Amino acid sequence: MLDLEYSEKLEKVRMSMNALSKSMLRPIARKYDEAEHEYPKELDVFRGLSVMGGKKKKKDGDTDKKKEKVASDTGTNLGTIVTVEEMCWGDVGLLLSIPNAGLGNAAISAVATEEQLEKFGGKWAAMAITEPESGSDSGSICTTAVLDGDEWVLNGEKIFVTCADRCDAVVVWATVDKEAGKAGIKSFVVEKGTPGFKLEHLEHKLGIRASDTGTFVLKDCRIPKENLLGSSEVKKTEGFKGVMKTFDNTRPMVAAMANGVAKAAVDFTREKLEEAGYNLDYSKNPGNLSAVEKDFYWMEAHLDAMRLLTLRAAWMADNEEFNNLEASMSKAKAGRYGTLITQKCCELMGPLGYSREYLAEKWMRDSKILDIFEGTGQIQHLIIARNILNLSSKELK
């Protein structure tokens, strides 16, 4: 039956992650915001903790999928979004910098063969999709992969790669047949140190400065044939669609990141309001609240909404329900309102919200990216709209 209360177990996860975040991430949040690109060595303790990884999806032949459906709230996705939210309450950039928890790790977990999992599972893997001319339109990427004997030869340029500097390997999207469009896109594992694979530069960003974002150039970069991620057969059904499906799982996680940083802003605002003598008692008619109180409740209400949509998407993933629509809804709402909430916090804080002495200004800078990467808010709205209107990408552009 319907229930939106956390189980004791899930609440314990949340509390322990919050404690971890408070003790480990908050104290160094400003340090790595200022020391952009410096490796956060304090995070080495997290090596081995699977955050973005997620459970490996079993292949089609598996029979245990449709066993007796027992509802649960301690599945991987729910546990992950609760964890991610608390970690981002600490610091978004540092969460993205956790060793061995790159987006490439998620891809490997999702589609790797047993051999690939053995070879690459333990490495820190970044994901390289975006190119100078291919952002939202990831189906238009131009990095090529040509089979030459026992090797793939990759050529192209990848930008905005998270963990570009710190990773051991990069999952690179390339096309084996430009004429085939999306069906020709596959992902390849390129290890650092491979000749022809160069980290060109790291970006200076508005926020999440603790996270290393970089550009790779691939020039006649040769990798073993076995590095084509997933089955070596060039199946038309896998590849692009398969990796897009990982986004159904990562989208709620990005929403959870937005929820975390927004919660940080809400908690800070509450603290300051209470210090200033406001009694936030959730009872006065909203028409009788001061502007500040009303704005604060507005922040809280939208934060609750974001978190509920995210919870739903993650729960559905854990309970084997197709959640493409709900995942996009959660990111659409959280991405946009997370940004507005952090902006509102700075606004309400007056001069304090503009000063680097407090973390509020950093949260405002950090939250912005969450409405942009892994599918912009506009793309999310497009996905939602096509779904609810039953329109194809040709009909609704």
Place this chain on the structure above:
Amino acid sequence: MINFSMSKQQQMVKKEVAKLVKNIVADNAHDMDESGQIPADAIDKAWGLGASISMVPEEYGGYGMADSPLETALVLEELAFGDMAFAVAVTAPSLFITPVAKMGTEDQKKKYLPLFCKEAYAACTMALNEPRFGFDAVDLKTTAEKKGGAYVLNGEKCFVPMGAKASHMLVAASLDGKSQLFIVDTKNPGVKMGDREKTLGMYALEMNRVVFENCEVPAEDRLGGEEGCDFDAFLQRSRVGMAAMAAGVTNASYQFAREYAKTRVQFGEPIAYRQSVAFMLAEMAYEVDSIRLMAWKAASALEAGKDAKREAYLAKMYAGEMAMKMCDYGVQLMGGHGYIREYPVERYYRNARGFANLEAMATI
């Protein structure tokens, strides 16, 4: 434990109400709004669902079922999806029955519940809203003063659902600075039943002004007796109820606008093919879900026996803002046709404003 799937019971209840609403309201909502009348047999049929009396113990005339805020939320949403005026009319008795059942003294329950926990609909209600700028449920200007063996009520109430038809009502008044509830017989000489309200929305719903002029209420009719009642507990449940209704109204607007956008052809193709239109609908889709989930979150806490003051407050506040905004989109998406009363979206727009402005139109 987090669970987004309904139990069989919950699914069944939702289905039942939806079916009934489809049969008796869908085609009549427009006429009810235009005529300002709800057919009595429609109210009777919906009353037959038992939503207002199911949780009242059998000894007082109820069904003796477990109190389920979540189930009631489902019912309220489905009723409001059909028509908000109808939903309020049918469930107005809950505004009296539920607080008495939950917070009344044994004598009060024995005396009053059987009057309304019957097969036939008998109107009873609550008088809470006040016609003044700065109205606040926790800072009422209707006062109650203890005088001998009675409380004397003075003040003016507005938007009392089914006021003129009700034989009894709970009146919210400030006693020593705190909001309290009093059981009042509408035949009490101190009750001056006023005119039917002329409103922005819910035209079909009868609501009245009521003036209390030195209205003497026996002390034993103060809800909860000498100790009074936990007014806050009522307010929480009422706010959740309204948030649940808001989900229904907003969903109705969304569904109608979506169908229109898919079929309305301009510039050679359905307007749904245009991003500006599609994006508004996308937003409506997730905001309907958000309004609903906020109501469910509060209902869930109540279901677990927890206090839901914060959640209920935020749920109603959220519904107040977003139901209005989304029902506004609903009108906008229909262009000129959205402005015409032949189509329901303008009614949803008028009804949606009530969620922010009014209190105690419904309760869990």
